[in-house]
Amino acid sequence: MTMSAVMNDEKPEPGIKLTERQQRARRARSIAIAVSLGVLVILFYIVTLVKGPAVLVRPL
Amino acid sequence: MSITASRVEPSIAGVGDYIELMKPRVMSLVVFTALVGLSIAPGHLHPVIALTALICIAVGAGAAGALNMWYDADIDARMTRTAARPIPAGRLLPGEALAFGLTLAVFSVVVLGLLVNIVAAALLAVTIGFYVLVYTMWLKRTTPQNIVIGGAAGALPPLIGWAAATGSVAIEPFVLFLVIFFWTPPHFWALSLYRSEDYARAGVPMLPVVAGITETRRQILLYSFILAPLGAAPWFLGYAGPLYGVVAVVAGCALVALALRVWTERHDHAAGKQMFGFSILYLFLLFAMLLVDRTAPALFSHFTA
Numbered sequence: 001m002t003m004s005a006v007m008n009d010e011k012p013e014p015g016i017k018l019t020e021r022q023q024r025a026r027r028a029r030s031i032a033i034a035v036s037l038g039v040l041v042i043l044f045y046i047v048t049l050v051k052g053p054a055v056l057v058r059p060l
Numbered sequence: 061m062s063i064t065a066s067r068v069e070p071s072i073a074g075v076g077d078y079i080e081l082m083k084p085r086v087m088s089l090v091v092f093t094a095l096v097g098l099s100i101a102p103g104h105l106h107p108v109i110a111l112t113a114l115i116c117i118a119v120g121a122g123a124a125g126a127l128n129m130w131y132d133a134d135i136d137a138r139m140t141r142t143a144a145r146p147i148p149a150g151r152l153l154p155g156e157a158l159a160f161g162l163t164l165a166v167f168s169v170v171v172l173g174l175l176v177n178i179v180a181a182a183l184l185a186v187t188i189g190f191y192v193l194v195y196t197m198w199l200k201r202t203t204p205q206n207i208v209i210g211g212a213a214g215a216l217p218p219l220i221g222w223a224a225a226t227g228s229v230a231i232e233p234f235v236l237f238l239v240i241f242f243w244t245p246p247h248f249w250a251l252s253l254y255r256s257e258d259y260a261r262a263g264v265p266m267l268p269v270v271a272g273i274t275e276t277r278r279q280i281l282l283y284s285f286i287l288a289p290l291g292a293a294p295w296f297l298g299y300a301g302p303l304y305g306v307v308a309v310v311a312g313c314a315l316v317a318l319a320l321r322v323w324t325e326r327h328d329h330a331a332g333k334q335m336f337g338f339s340i341l342y343l344f345l346l347f348a349m350l351l352v353d354r355t356a357p358a359l360f361s362h363f364t365a
Contacts, residue, residue: 022069022072025072025074043115047108047112050109055175
């Protein structure tokens with residue numbers, strides 16, 4: 001076995017290794033964020049249609 | 061706030077933990093009272109704009125709940141009722157809750173201001189700020205009047221709903237504000253009567269802990285005497301019909317009767333528990349009747365036309 005092979009064997013894998021539970025939680029959070037952003041986009045789109053040009057009018 | 065991050069592993073918080081952080085039951089009450097404020101307002105608001113306003117108010121209430129749980133994590137950890145919340149249970153880091161709460165607060169206020177109107181957005185911002193800065197960070201740990209003054213935050217949603225519809229505020233939603241404001245102390249003091257040990261352990265100066273059970277019972281009775289006629293005020297003032305009036309008067313009498321029971325029966329907590337349960341029903345009945353009173357005639361004429 002060469003010296004470089006030994007060094008490669010001892011080198012830990014870079015980054016954090018997520019457990020199965022952490023991966024599932026992260027995936028669920030990512031989906032929730034995506035859905036929330038999607039809802040926000042649709043909300044702005046529909047309100048713009050409803051209000052028309054008045055969407056920019058916001059009297060106190 | 062003394063809870064600090066004790067782990068550095070990636071988060072295991074699920075979507076359910078974040079939803080729990082928003083206090084869904086409080087959110088539902090906030091949305092319901094805001095809906096009533098919105099529906100008794102004069103004029104017509106497009107259903108999409110009304111829905112947008114309610115979503116923003118719900119998210120704003122969720123933000124306030126999340127920021128409250130972030131700051132009160134140390135208290136929650138010491139109380140049986142709250143020890144299983146996401147932060148004290150270790151499923152969420154305080155920093156995650158803070159970031160979540162702040163993001164929701166900013167988004168809810170900005171979107172309400174952009175899509176509905178600025179008065180409603182300003183009121184929502186005041187509500188969140190009052191709940192977090194005045195109630196949670198200041199009053200809750202310093203005075204037995206914490207829920208009296210802090211109750212103003214929970215009483216504001218009908219005003220926000222009205223403002224979303226009209227762009228202004230008026231006496232009608234202000235009366236609803238007063239109803240919730242005077243409802244809050246007897247509601248929470250009834251709970252604290254049989255949770256006083258929990259509050260004492262957590263160091264929260266609730267009235268039974270600081271002034272004793274007898275004084276708390278007296279205060280519950282006093283506030284109930286104020287609340288009962290106030291609950292009927294929308295009828296006296298002419299913006300709610302006789303159905304509302306009858307329900308408000310009967311429910312008000314029942315509330316006072318229960319408060320009298322709390323005052324006289326001092327041997328167990330049964331009266332306090334009944335008072336707590338009925339106070340929820342009382343507020344629900346009043347606001348539901350207002351909603352029925354306002355929407356039923358319109359629905360009736362729509363279907364008979």
